[in-house]
Amino acid sequence: MDILDYAFMQRALLAAVLVGVIAPAVGIYLVQRRQALMGDGIGHVAMTGVGLGFLLNTSPVWMATAVSVLGAVLMELIRWYGKTRGDIALAMLFYGGMAGGVMFINLAPGGSNANLTSYLFGSLSTVSESDVTAICVLGAFVLLVTLGLRRQLFAVSQDEEFARVTGLPVRALNLLTAVTAAVTVTVAMRVVGLLLVSALMVVPVAAAQQLTRSFAATFAVAVAIGVSVTIGGTVTSFYQDVPPGSTIVLLTIGAFIALTALASPLARRRARAVAAAQTAQDPAECAIPATRGPESTVGV
Numbered sequence: 001m002d003i004l005d006y007a008f009m010q011r012a013l014l015a016a017v018l019v020g021v022i023a024p025a026v027g028i029y030l031v032q033r034r035q036a037l038m039g040d041g042i043g044h045v046a047m048t049g050v051g052l053g054f055l056l057n058t059s060p061v062w063m064a065t066a067v068s069v070l071g072a073v074l075m076e077l078i079r080w081y082g083k084t085r086g087d088i089a090l091a092m093l094f095y096g097g098m099a100g101g102v103m104f105i106n107l108a109p110g111g112s113n114a115n116l117t118s119y120l121f122g123s124l125s126t127v128s129e130s131d132v133t134a135i136c137v138l139g140a141f142v143l144l145v146t147l148g149l150r151r152q153l154f155a156v157s158q159d160e161e162f163a164r165v166t167g168l169p170v171r172a173l174n175l176l177t178a179v180t181a182a183v184t185v186t187v188a189m190r191v192v193g194l195l196l197v198s199a200l201m202v203v204p205v206a207a208a209q210q211l212t213r214s215f216a217a218t219f220a221v222a223v224a225i226g227v228s229v230t231i232g233g234t235v236t237s238f239y240q241d242v243p244p245g246s247t248i249v250l251l252t253i254g255a256f257i258a259l260t261a262l263a264s265p266l267a268r269r270r271a272r273a274v275a276a277a278q279t280a281q282d283p284a285e286c287a288i289p290a291t292r293g294p295e296s297t298v299g300v
Contacts (some may be wrong), residue, residue, distance in 0.1 A: 014135075021226060027204065201250060233247040
């Protein structure tokens with residue numbers, strides 16, 4: 001039985017590849033900004049968009065995109081101006097998004113909480129042609145931003161104050177990062193699910209950092225991990241009849257554990273090589289003699 005004989009699996013695999021590329025591409029900036037859980041919060045808000053899509057009989061993907069983008073902008077505004085009450089406001093936003101999604105989908109004609117399952121945890125059989133079109137369009141936007149503005153986004157993610165001094169529009173770039181993360185969440189929800197998408201944005205980056213030292217190398221390895229686990233999880237889900245979202249996330253965590261175990265001996269070997277190189281470069285007069293000859297003990 002060839003997996004590509006089925007049209008729904010062709011669509012699912014295409015969506016999986018796109019998600020595997022763009023999720024780590026955005027996640028690398030979130031990790032640098034120490035906002036690893038931002039995707040999880042946006043996923044909660046996007047549930048309201050899914051519910052509105054069912055209620056208004058429009059595309060849940062596009063409606064979730066609009067609502068999650070609005071939610072991401074509000075999150076950034078709260079981060080700037082919320083101060084001590086910011087965490088409370090964010091909690092209200094996240095839980096309000098979940099409650100709104102459940103309420104709206106139950107108000108929709110023929111709607112029930114069962115309709116949310118495929119959006120919460122991903123589903124292969126429900127990826128339609130319109131979903132693939134939306135994923136392609138939104139994915140192109142994400143790649144355009146994350147690759148085209150990678151220097152500016154990296155600078156802001158590393159040190160906002162320094163980026164501001166150099167003349168970069170820090171607030172605009174922060175908003176763009178938040179919007180891009182929101183778009184990524186809605187792109188990935190058909191494959192991984194809203195409740196699990198944050199793991200695909202963050203864990204491949206954390207896994208890549210175990211082996212790499214530069215931004216470009218981390219970006220490339222994280223994307224490679226993302227594509228590998230999404231394809232592997234999708235294929236496994238088809239043959240073993242298991243949920244795709246949880247399978248992809250478990251494979252991602254497995255990749256992180258494997259690379260962490262591999263990185264430890266590599267780090268020790270690298271440290272020994274650096275120490276040996278430094279010793280070889282030391283001037284002869286700075287070297288500490290290993291032994292003392294008889295003449296060195298005279299007068300002692």
